Amino acid sequence: MARAATVTMTTQVGSVTLDGPIMTASGTAGHGDELGRFVDLGSLGAVVVKSLSADPWPGNPAPRVHETQGGMLNSVGLQGPGVEVWLRDELPPLLDTGATVVASIWGRTVEDYAAAAALLADAPAAVVAVEVNLSCPNLHHGRAMFAQLPDTAAEAVAAAEACGRPRWAKLTPMVADLVPIAAAVRDAGAEAVTLVNTALGMAIDTESRLLRLGGGGGGLSGPAIHPIAVRAVHDVHAALPELSIVGVGGVSRGVDAIELIMAGASAVQVGTATFADPRSVGRVAVDVESWCRRHGVASLTELIGVARAR
Numbered sequence: 001m002a003r004a005a006t007v008t009m010t011t012q013v014g015s016v017t018l019d020g021p022i023m024t025a026s027g028t029a030g031h032g033d034e035l036g037r038f039v040d041l042g043s044l045g046a047v048v049v050k051s052l053s054a055d056p057w058p059g060n061p062a063p064r065v066h067e068t069q070g071g072m073l074n075s076v077g078l079q080g081p082g083v084e085v086w087l088r089d090e091l092p093p094l095l096d097t098g099a100t101v102v103a104s105i106w107g108r109t110v111e112d113y114a115a116a117a118a119l120l121a122d123a124p125a126a127v128v129a130v131e132v133n134l135s136c137p138n139l140h141h142g143r144a145m146f147a148q149l150p151d152t153a154a155e156a157v158a159a160a161e162a163c164g165r166p167r168w169a170k171l172t173p174m175v176a177d178l179v180p181i182a183a184a185v186r187d188a189g190a191e192a193v194t195l196v197n198t199a200l201g202m203a204i205d206t207e208s209r210l211l212r213l214g215g216g217g218g219g220l221s222g223p224a225i226h227p228i229a230v231r232a233v234h235d236v237h238a239a240l241p242e243l244s245i246v247g248v249g250g251v252s253r254g255v256d257a258i259e260l261i262m263a264g265a266s267a268v269q270v271g272t273a274t275f276a277d278p279r280s281v282g283r284v285a286v287d288v289e290s291w292c293r294r295h296g297v298a299s300l301t302e303l304i305g306v307a308r309a310r
Contacts, residue, residue: 007292008299011045011266013244014166014191016128018045018100018267021300022257022285025248025271026051026104026131026170029281031080032090033097035274039282042098045267049086049094051104051133054115056082061214065275066203071222071250072272073201075215078106078136083119095126102168104131105160108139113156117163130163132156132190135172135197137219147172147197150184157188168246170194173228179239192244194269195232199225222272226250230263237264237305252280254287264305 009020023046029035031050041047059079066073081090083105094101103123105116113132120130134147134156146152147170157169169185171178173196182193198219203212211217229249237245247260252273260268268288273280288300297303 002296004293004296004298007289007297008301009289011300013129013168013246013266016166016191020045020285021261021267022281022288023048023102023246023267023269024274024281025269026133027074027076027078028271028274031086033094033099035278035281036097038278040097041094044099044281044285046100046102046128047094048102048131048269049104050080051078051106051131051136052080052083052086052116053078053106054083054112054119056080056085063212063214066212066218068201068203068220068222068224070224071220072275073203073213073218073220074198075213075218077215078139083116087119087123091123091127095124099126101127102129102131103127103163104133104170105163106133106136106139107156110155110159114159114162117160120163120165127165129166129168129191130160131168131170131194132160133170133197134185135170137172137174137198137200137217145172145174147181148175150181153181154184154188157185157190161189166191168192168194170197172197173199173225173232178232178236182236182240182243186240186243192246192266193236194246194248195236195265196225196229196249199228221249223250223252226256230259233260233265234263234307241305251284252276254284254291257284257288258291258303261300261303262305262307264307266304
């Protein structure tokens with residue numbers, strides 16, 4: 001196969017044009033420029049910051065993170081400074097890196113989503129989209145997530161319209177069928193869906209007989225959930241080909257990102273890998289371009305959704 005001399009890495013997520021397909025994943029790169037010492041944040045497609053609520057939130061009790069054989073469990077609980085403090089203190093240094101920014105918001109009620117979104121209405125233009133996190137597993141304690149029911153997911157996405165910019169809905173794999181939920185958030189105004197958030201998990205210290213995490217259970221991320229993410233992206237893209245998808249889950253190599261793109265993702269986020277190596281998101285971006293060049297792919301968009309049955 002002939003090598004491509006150059007590769008066009010530009011991609012489209014809804015109405016948002018990104019210079020590259022690789023982003024950080026919300027919750028894994030902080031609220032600001034924390035990874036800036038290791039990665040040129042301006043070279044990424046976007047930096048997706050840790051989810052913010054309208055008001056400050058302390059998060060869950062420690063311990064918050066536990067390594068597993070195939071990844072990581074976390075029960076951080078969306079600790080954050082609130083949108084106003086983020087806009088004032090943490091966004092400006094992030095923008096100084098030249099980064100394109102996607103804000104992420106969460107809430108316990110529909111009104112919470114509306115309040116957080118409204119505070120972002122006057123954010124700088126470099127905040128190009130808002131990811132509406134409907135699916136954090138560490139807040140609900142037995143209650144259904146917004147993302148587990150089409151109606152509640154749609155309500156939260158509709159309430160976030162107050163942000164005045166494109167909305168992406170972040171969904172959970174912990175449902176029987178993602179397609180009707182993806183369709184519901186699309187109909188409520190989401191230009192894209194982010195697939196997938198962490199899966200529910202738990203670990204026990206067999207010596208002390210105590211749960212490993214202070215919040216009880218947690219969200220499983222890392223390589224263990226990569227096949228789940230690929231299946232979710234594939235199924236939603238097959239059913240709703242006009243809906244943009246951001247793939248996330250277990251990406252630590254360029255080929256992992258290529259797999260999600262072939263399943264139907266227009267862009268990919270790198271999350272848990274940055275805990276092991278904070279340079280990983282930049283390395284994945286370079287690897288994706290190198291893979292395309294080696295395989296004669298002139299434009300990344302040629303690969304979106306090309307996977308087919310054997």
